Amino acid sequence: MVIGSIFSQLADPYLWTVVVISAVYGLIVGAIPGLTALMATALLVPFIIFMPPLPAVASIITASAMAIFAGDIPGALLRMPGTPASAAYTDDAHGLTLKGKSAVALGAGLFSSVCGGLISAIILTSSAPWLARAALSFSSVEYFWLGVLGLSCATFVAGPSLLKGLASLLFGLFLATVGLDPVSGMPRFTFGSSDLMGGLGLIPILIGLFAVSELMRNANAPAAGEAANAATGSVIRSSAGLMWTHKIGILRGSLIGTLVGALPGAGSDIAAWISYATARKFSRVGRKTDEDGAVERIMSASAANNASLGGAYIPATVFGIPGDAITAIVISVMFIKGINPGPTLFLNRPEVIYGIFAIFFVANLLIIPLGIACIHSFRSIMRLPTTVISPVILLFCMLGAFSVENTLFAVGLVAVFGFVGWLMEANQIPLAPAILGLILGPLLEQTFMTTMLKSQGDLVTFFDRPIGGTIGVVTLAVWTITIGLKVFRPGDAIEIPAAEQGRAE
């Protein structure tokens, strides 16, 4: 019954039109250096807000998967990663291009991206229903600790400074408290403004923090160079055979990517860097400095960045807790469309959730034909002048905020948070924890206050349920270990260049 319903949804020509248009859009945005997959997703919102639920979410899944892959193309050909998720292996990919093997570099990225995406989709489809069944017995205590654990992970992986990550998180939590108090209904931080009564809209803040701040940062960036080394030879012929040789690297990258993606706050850029570092340190082939070693590292990291997208949907669909900023947008779109992500969704509307999972397979398989077409038309994409594109994106930012909220106040929020985001990034304060704090704030406050009121302030209640107590102890242990490591071994951190730290994927 559900399978039949999924196939009938997938047979809808409207859905396919949306998927193909989103794919082309994602490929173009991802291939332009400076424009990120998150920016592509945020700018989709004004369009998908008018669509039925499945095409709306399918559009985000397809555009983000395509953008993450397309980031490899300028990375390999211009040594200028299209998205931060491709930065880890840009040098290796460009090195192959300089040797006249750009088709190998791009093909390795293409096929491993597809494999990574498909493997994470399989893990998502098989693990999410099982986790959802377990989550049905969760109370406010479990959700509170899950929220805290998620926010903790987001803070710890966000950048080199734990304190700045925490500051960003608390700032996001503060923004979430603006508006009416969920328990008593009293207004907070509204200063008598009716615009603030309903709280700060997520989409205008997201567009401001991630899109406008990016435009401000790139306002004086040098223009991308000429694609001097366009892809030569057949991408399929030169790299399809390499898949079997590097199968372990692809599998390892896919598993790392899915796992890292499932951690709230850790996006595809961090997944790619961890997978790249793992391939370089622990793989016999990945340690080599020759072409074989470069391909192994590209395939591991490229599989990881696409796999992380699927991984991020595990906490998003099962618990309603976003794995990254892209799934944060998906969750808010789902809410607007009347679908409440969480374990009951698997019981009440299985056809929607499995339809979403099916789109992962479709989108990742579409990367092969459309990705190859994008590689071959890369020169044309690079001819799009950023001096013209940036103002149009800015216009879409304003229209995006206005379309969702229908007030000019939302457009003002875009300007304010664009500037705040630019200032935060310039001072190495990561943006992702703030967004996750803003999204998880209401859940965290509601579950915290409910538990406090239920127990009349007895903190032991937070630990007296088996699953909730265990997650609570794990969360406290994670905090203790992380702070201990920061105090006693302050030099330890994942080796991610400062420029990439805390950026969206």
Add this chain to the structure above:
Amino acid sequence: MKVNDVIVGGVILGLGAFVATTGYMLRPPRHLAYGPGFFPMLIGFGLMTVGALIAIQALSTLRGSSWATVPEWARSRGGLLRFAIIPAAIVFYIVAVGPLGFLATATILLATIFAVNGVAARRGLPLALGLAVVVNLVFASVLHVPLSWGVLEPFSGWLIW
């Protein structure tokens, strides 16, 4: 613009103090033990602690480091203009879209940014008008976003269906 972490910590500390004080002033309703200000107060105390720690940590490296570093592009007039035009354009949009309408506002806004980015007026102006018309058509007619027509209200029938 990168400022010294002492200032960053100070700003976060100040924000925390504001949040905690405002939270403290929100009295709980009589029947509730924990009111609307309880959670914000916890956040405020958290912000104050984190801000103080960032500032204290930065104090140890204060000698020899500057209070603020202005980026290279901000030293030229053009660089500053290319940066400032982005927030200025948003403010202009908010102020002008009501009286002028979306089409006129978007055309002026795009043409101005094109000019600041070095696109010649004879190319920038028609491009801005064309783009504004297309965006107006898509958002007003296809997506049914209630865009303002302003002074162009009498001509709205031409571009909307």
